[in-house]
Amino acid sequence: MQTSHDQAARVRPAKTNPVWGTLPVAVVVVISIIELLAPGSVHVGQLLAVAPAIAPCFAGIRVTALTGVIALAAQASLAQVNGGLVQPGHMEQFIAMILVSVSVLLICFARKRHQSTLEHVRSVSEAVQ
Numbered sequence: 001m002q003t004s005h006d007q008a009a010r011v012r013p014a015k016t017n018p019v020w021g022t023l024p025v026a027v028v029v030v031i032s033i034i035e036l037l038a039p040g041s042v043h044v045g046q047l048l049a050v051a052p053a054i055a056p057c058f059a060g061i062r063v064t065a066l067t068g069v070i071a072l073a074a075q076a077s078l079a080q081v082n083g084g085l086v087q088p089g090h091m092e093q094f095i096a097m098i099l100v101s102v103s104v105l106l107i108c109f110a111r112k113r114h115q116s117t118l119e120h121v122r123s124v125s126e127a128v129q
Contacts, residue, residue, distance in 0.1 A: 021059035024051040024067040032074045036081065045078045046093055052101045061108045068101030 028051045035045045048071045055064040075097050079090040 021055075021063045023058055024055040024063075025070060027051045027054070028067070028071050028074050032078060035078050043082075045075060045082075046096075048075050048078075049097055049100045052097075052104050056104060056108050056111070061105065061112060064108050065101075065105055068097075068105065072097055072101065 028048060031044055031047050031050075035043065038044060051071045052064065052068040055067040059067070072094070075094055076085070079085045079087070079094065082090070085091050085094060
């Protein structure tokens with residue numbers, strides 16, 4: 001017969017490998033290199049928004065925020081290389097990156113709050129049993 005502790009351990013998600021937390025930063029680096037090496041008519045800098053969007057899958061709030069800052073810095077650097085933020089489309093990309101990063105962070109905060117509430121409910125239910 002399983003105890004409530006065995007059942008709770010089975011339901012809780014396993015810890016992820018910390019190496020996976022570097023994946024969003026690697027995405028920023030790869031996209032930046034492709035942008036720098038691509039011909040002038042090809043622009044892939046918009047894909048930098050992928051990094052902060054996937055960061056919560058592999059890391060916590062701090063790494064997600066750091067990924068957003070790194071992606072913003074890369075976006076600004078690539079914009080400077082391609083004529084500055086005053087060029088058409090660059091400011092819009094920068095604002096979109098900020099909105100994506102802030103949205104993802106808000107989702108991370110909500111998820112963390114929900115997880116802590118769920119852990120509290122589990123501990124109360126275990127105490128009641």
